[in-house]
Amino acid sequence: MPIRWDDINPNKGARLTRPREIYAALQGRRWPRLRPEQNEVLETWYERRNESDLVLKQNTGGGKTLTGLLIAQSSLHEGVGPAVFLVPDKFLIQQVVGEANDAKIAVTTDAKDESFRSQRAILITTFHKLLNGRSVFGVRNVKKVVPLGIVVVDDAHAALSATGGLFAPKIPASCQAYGKLINLFASDLASQSPKAYADIAAGEPGAPIRVPPKAVADRAQEIMAIVRPHAADEAIDTLLYSWPFVADSLKLATITVTSSVVEIRTPCPEVDIIPAFAHAKRRVYLTATLEDEGVLVTELDANADAVRRPITPNQASDLGDRIILAPLSINPRLADTAVQQLARGFADGDRNGDGTIESVPVNVVVLVPSDYAANRWRAFADAVLHVGDMQPLIERMKKGDHIGVVVLVNKYDGVDLPGDACRLLIIDGIPTPLTPHERRASAALVGSMFFKAREVQRIEQGMGRGIRDVGDYCAVLVVNSDAALTLRDSTLRAFYSPATRAQIELSQQVSDQIQGESINVIGDLLDTFLERKPQWVTKSLEATADVTYDSAGNVTELAAGRREAFNRAVAGDPDGAVLVLRSAIDTVSEPLLKGWYLEELAAYEHLVDATAAEKTLSAARKLNSAVLKPNVPPSRKKVAGPAAQGVAAANYLASTYVDPRSMELAVGSLFDNIVWGVEEAADLAEEQFRLLGCHLGFASNRPEKEDRDGGPDNLWALSPSRFAIIELKTDVSRPSPVITKSEAEQLVHSMAWFSDHYPEAVDAVPVLVHPSAELDSQAHVPPRTRIMTKEHVQHLRRDVEAMVRELSASGSWGDSAAVASALARHQLTAEQVLARHSMEARR
Structure with missing residues (x-):
């Protein structure tokens, strides 16, 4: 009879455990051998495999997924299973299953599959499937x-960007518990911000408010009684799967309220709720752009000492080729649609923009943070996709189909676009925080280096979508001013990973040679890259040849201290939590960050x-005016308008900018961040108006x-005697956005506040920044009110x-005479700016 060769196992009784040997023994594998970088990582992992937490860092496209699969397979061979x-x-x-x-x-995708349970196959599933309060792996x-x-x-x-939703239950306004919680904390919320509470009570968009910790701790039993009856409601999945993570620690909870949702979270997630994860013998984290590995400690309770020693290849040159350009940094005067037209031309094969097809059409992928941002691309795009509907078209692109210009909404990570699936990647904006707590944190930390580092991480995640192999290549354009600044500013550039930073610095050298040139010249440079001309390829290989990874994981004392403090508090030792966290906060030097975490310390205290x-x-x-108000808040100084606007503006500009192009980009960024029709962007818009006033020389x-006592969103002291009292409603998204009665009343209240606080003021002009200048029949604004619409803001920007x-x-931005002259010439003086850039309200 013939021999059944498929039944013969040379390693029967002695299963291989070293990953490279396992791979070599896999019959029919697609790739004949592992890359050198994968071998280096796997060998180091094998030596350290018995450590409970390990971080593996490889560049995007460096083969992390196969590395992780081999680690899981090795563990199964060693008897350390089941493997997930x-x-x-x-x-x-399906992407991982395919690999x-x-x-x-x-592998299997079914947690009930016997091959998984018997440790013969690796289960491929989502982070949420394991880490949720009703986990099939047990609670x-x-x-x-x-x-x-x-x-x-x-x-x-x-995965970590999703953990806020996994670990923080959210109770929507449609749930009965929402109204009961609002009533329970009404006086506490109103004491923190009368204006924001009025928005919440009226069901209108507004700033999120945190309930003071003492109120939460004192009423933990009442919170339990209100929420628990709804916690099993399958119609409220934002509560169903996450409630167990906070239910036993309500006295430690941070409760944040908006007009649409109540969010409950603890300072760090209590991952012990899921023993399968918390007590797994081995936990391995694969990452490419995790600048701050400390989040693994704070969010997942990973061992800080192990995380500080990430496993990396010997060299960081295991990265596909990229040219990374910021068109606005090259020429801030480009037309608003110049990049869109360039993208359309490259997608059609018309790289010269002359209407003729002279090149192979390529797929162009555009990453945008929101539907609002996607609207700028709709006239140029072949498809606008969201997470729920993108898979079929992405699969076609990966198979080699040419689609054209494809816009992905709020999907900056987790999508692989290898080879011809994407040859030109465009990043148009940075995702805005969505949860109430994230919005508060963003408002509190905007402008800090911590905040900027997080922005860079999101940008770099987006940049990685187009290269999935060391032999792959993809051109990258960042088209908004915020992102462009991260390429130009050396301080911000340092937040990128070493290999990406090397590519940026090479691209910057080339950009410097075409400063001020047209979009066609930028297109020619992209053509040089995409045609793989040796002038670029040679220089690119030289730029990354000797780049190495950062050898130490970035786990700050603050991150480690926050996790230890939380663990102590959960264990019933709040005194120990206070001592540990205070010691950790003492290591922080940045005022905004220190103030933010002192609020966390106060909650334990x-x-x-x-x-x-x-x-x-x-x-x-x-240190940080965005944190909770104490019972007796510190006194605030009044703002005083400048005696000479030109001097004040020149002093501000000179102290802020040393590089003229950075100044231009920063001002562009300021207006880019005044986003209309997006509730989550309202606080950022208010901060831009504050900065705009500073740039123009106003106090x-x-x-x-800063005070949360009913004052206006912004106050511009235009001169010693003239003030602008500004209310912003940039977040209004109604189909018919007339000025409502309540919106007009807010401006009335702000004027009353101003009269109380500045009784000596001679001239006070009420200003409403609103998409419409038309008043509802019931709306009455104060006398002399000026309305600044979106069109006025655009005119002001110009x-x-x-x-x-x-x-x-x-080069005269520090010269007070030159600045004063320019302010007058462009009608931006205290006397001209409102008259030119606003209008009277109309019925």
Whole structure:
């Protein structure tokens, strides 16, 4: 009879455990051998494999997924199973399954599959499938636990961006519990911000408010009684899957309220709720762009010492080729649609823009943060896709189909676009925070280096979509001013990973040679790159040849201290939590960041010493005006208008900018961030108006944010005697956005506030920034009210940018006489700016 060769196993009884040997033994694998970088990482992992937490860092396209699969397979061979491989979302499951099939590694997507339970196959599933309060792998004291041997988290940065939703229950306004919680904390919310509470009570968009920690701790039982009856409601999935993570720690919870949702979260997630994850023998995190590995400690309770020692290849040159350009940095005067037209031309094969097809058409992928941003591309795009509907078209692109210009909305990570699937990648904007807590944190930390580092991380995640192999290549354009600044500013550029930074610096050298040139010249440079001309390829290989990874993981004392403090508090030791967190905060030098985490410290202190907690909150408010108000807030100084606007503006510009192009980009960024029709962007818009006032030489502040006592969103002291009291309604998204009665009343209240606080003021002009200048029949605004519509803001942008370009060209932005002259010439003086850039309200 013939021999059944498929049944013959040369390693029977002695299963291979070293990953490279396992791979070599896989029959029918697609790739004959592992890359050198994969071998280096796998060998180091094998030596350290018994550490409970390990971070593996490889560049995008460096083969992390196969590395992770081999680690899981090795663990199974060693008897450390079952094995789970986690991806950020369902979209990526089949992508990993396909890679496993190519390597002939046994996998399944069914947690009930016997091959997984018997440790013969790796389960591929989502992060959410394991880490949720109703996990099929078991929940502490609730549901039988399925022990796991190894958990591999692929794209850890993307998975972590989802953990806020996983661990923080949200109660929508449609749920009865929402109204009961609002009533329970009504006086506490109103004491923090009368204006924001009025918005919440009216069901209108507005700033999120945190409930003071003492109120939460004192009423934990009442919170439980209100929320618990709804916690099993399958119609409220934002509560159903996450409630168990906070239910036992309500006294420690941070509760943040908006007009649409109440969010409950703890300072760090209590991942012990899921023993299968918390007690897995091995947890491996795969990441490319995780600049701050500390989030693995704070969010997932990873061992800080292990995370500080990431495993990387010896060299960081395992990266596909990219040219990374910022058209606005090359020429700030480009037409608004110049990049869109360039993208359309490259997608059609018309790279010269002359209407003829002279090149092979390519797929162009555009990443945008929102539907609002996507609207700028609709006239040029062949498809606008969201997470829920993108998979079919993405699969076609990956198979080689030419689609053209494809816009992906708010999908900056977790999508692989290898080879011809994407040859030109455009990043148009940075995602805005969506949850109430994230919005508060963003408002509190905007302008800090911590905030900027997070922005860079999101940009770099987006940049990685177009290269999936060391032999791959993709041109990258960043088209908004914020992102362009991260390429130009050396301080911000340092937040990028070493290999990406090397590519940016090479691209910057080339950009410097075409400063001020047209979009056609930028297109010619992209053509040189895409045609793989040796002038570029040679220089690119030289730029990345000797780049190495950062050898140490960035886990700050603050990150480690926050996690230890939370663990101590959960264990019933709030005194120990206070000591640990205070010591960690003492290592922080950045005022905004320190103030923000002093608020967290005060929440622990409220459990042991209310007087000390109030003192801590007072100290926090002096450093960061966005944190909670103590019972006796520190006094605020009045703003005083400049005696000479030109001198004040020149002093501000000279102290802020040393590079004229950075100044132009920063001013462009300021207006880019005044986004209309997006509720989550309202606070950022208010900050831009504050900064705009400073650039124009006015004394400018945000009374409502700083004092939260009913003041206006912005106050411009135009001169010693003239003031602009500004309310912003840029977040209005109604189909018919007339000025409502309540919106007009807010301006009335702000004027009353101003009269109380500045009784000596001679001239006060009320200003409403609103998409419409038309008043509802019931709306009554104060006398002399000026309305600044979207069109007025656009006109203001043109005038401010023209002034800045003029000062930039002459190098005179620090010359008070030149600045004063430019302000007058562009009608931006205290006497002219409102008259030119606003109008009277109309019925």
